[in-house]
Amino acid sequence: MNEAVPAAYRGLDSSRRAKRVLADCMAQGLLVSEKPTSCVWPRSGRTGVIVEPMLTDQGSCRWTDLLGAGSKPSRRVR
Secondary structure, eight states: OOTTSOGGGTTOOHHHHHHHHHHHHHHTTOOOOOOOOOOOOOBOTTTOOBOOOOOOOOOOOOHHHHHOTTOOOSSOOO
16 A cells, blocks of 8 residues: 555555445445455465455557557457
């Protein structure tokens, strides 16, 4: 977490942070509904701790920059 995150949420693990955000939203009347989810979180094989994604800077480009104006890719690129 960086300085853009409110101080109340810094230093908390993801579970505690999520609970605090939910409680704050409920207290301010911002929560529309709460529904259970069937999301499976990846866990470390060694420690069993939930593995959180690491955010990185990503670049992008337009096809027209690569192929020229009016061009489309000839195949699906993953």
